[in-house]
Amino acid sequence: SQTIHQWPATLVQPVGSPLSLECTVEGTSNPNLYWYRQAAGRGLQLLFYSVGIGQISSEVPQNLSASRPQDRQFILSSKKLLLSDSGFYLCAWSIGQGGEKLFFGSGTQLSVL
């Protein structure tokens, strides 16, 4: 069966520090991968999505970047965190396109102080 791992679960970082959040998927090949951010427990904003290794689409210009060094690994990064980067970050995967549902990781609560 397929599983998605996202870590860490919580993270407190000072302003200006770097960030690396990692997401890995097991039990499937060539998944579509997504990073979403949820602010204040409400709406989900799509940050990045990837349909293959090295293929990253950015939805919103911002202080973050994403990379996909391996087929089932998706990394969210920042060189210098801002206060506004605080939020709940969710990784997700799907197969194919159209009607297939997304499977979400358990999320990372990031607090930038």
Added chain:
Amino acid sequence: AQSVAQPEDQVNVAEGNPLTVKCTYSVSGNPYLFWYVQYPNRGLQFLLKYITGDNLVKGSYGFEAEFNKSQTSFHLKKPSALVSDSALYFCAVRSKAAGNKLTFGGGTRVLVKP
């Protein structure tokens, strides 16, 4: 561009009463519609989806949703709500015109009181 609207920030309902969470969408072409539920500090869990076929879709935990093309709506319903249904509910849409992107609504918090 595709979009989803959930007009209610919060829905309050007494346990045992019917529950409805509203959702309208805007896409180019045919929509793929989804409902997800989120419990505190957790990821999202899939409830149900509409791809094609019957307009009434049945999903997990007794939830169902009705696709209405003329009203561009996909309201989530449950005939008899439970206290354990209290959570944050998200409607989402996907379309071929927008590629693989799943666009979420702003979410509706459901509070079921005993």
